[in-house]
Amino acid sequence: GDSVTQMEGPVTLSEEAFLTINCTYTATGYPSLFWYVQYPGEGLQLLLKATKADDKGSNKGFEATYRKETTSFHLEKGSVQVSDSAVYFCALSARNSNYQLIWGAGTKLIIKP
Amino acid sequence: SAVISQKPSRDICQRGTSLTIQCQVDSQVTMMFWYRQQPGQSLTLIATANQGSEATYESGFVIDKFPISRPNLTFSTLTVSNMSPEDSSIYLCSVVKPENTEAFFGQGTRLTVV
Numbered sequence: 001g002d003s004v005t006q007m008e009g010p011v012t013l014s015e016e017a018f019l020t021i022n023c024t025y026t027a028t029g030y031p032s033l034f035w036y037v038q039y040p041g042e043g044l045q046l047l048l049k050a051t052k053a054d055d056k057g058s059n060k061g062f063e064a065t066y067r068k069e070t071t072s073f074h075l076e077k078g079s080v081q082v083s084d085s086a087v088y089f090c091a092l093s094a095r096n097s098n099y100q101l102i103w104g105a106g107t108k109l110i111i112k113p
Numbered sequence: 114s115a116v117i118s119q120k121p122s123r124d125i126c127q128r129g130t131s132l133t134i135q136c137q138v139d140s141q142v143t144m145m146f147w148y149r150q151q152p153g154q155s156l157t158l159i160a161t162a163n164q165g166s167e168a169t170y171e172s173g174f175v176i177d178k179f180p181i182s183r184p185n186l187t188f189s190t191l192t193v194s195n196m197s198p199e200d201s202s203i204y205l206c207s208v209v210k211p212e213n214t215e216a217f218f219g220q221g222t223r224l225t226v227v
Contacts, residue, residue, distance in 0.1 A: 032214045034215075034216075036216075042220070043205070043218045043219060043220040043221055044156075044205070044207075044218040045218070046215055046216070046217075049214070049215065051214065089155065089156070093209075093214050093216075099144055099209040099211060099214060099216075100146065100158060100161065101146075101156075101158075101207075101216055103155045103156045104155060105154070105155045106154070106155050108153075
């Protein structure tokens, strides 16, 4: 069945460092891909998404490109801030799945000043 | 977008009792989902609650333990029945807007069973 694999955390970086959180997926067909973020004590919110191959989603300085050839959707940011500390979830929505989301395990990101 | 109000935000309950969690959406949505998120872990789908039909439960979850109501297109409840400490978790309500495939979440209900 469909699945999402993302790098284990926690990931600890210094402020202004470059961030990559890897995400790969297995799915039949052409799913939509998402990154969600969960800040401490808050609910989940959509960070960015891509709905077809080669699409790039971007928001708040974060980017991820839908790579069909490598079945990947890695999250990147050029210069992280302390306020980016959160848990990041990669997810996919298969087109024939009644819009259910398949979730990665989540990656906790800790940014130190 | 969709704004979801979920109640209660947290509760501490005695084992053997039941808790009903409410999810109110500010717009009509067809598809609503209930998730469980155990501490430090990812989300596990409990069931899909579409208006006009019975909820569809995922493997490992049964209606007797997690009865769901969906009386209209803006409201749903999830009951955690006959609770045990293993039910301690965060329970999340989510809706999907098909026009953009985006999922929206409530703030979650942090349940502790003692």
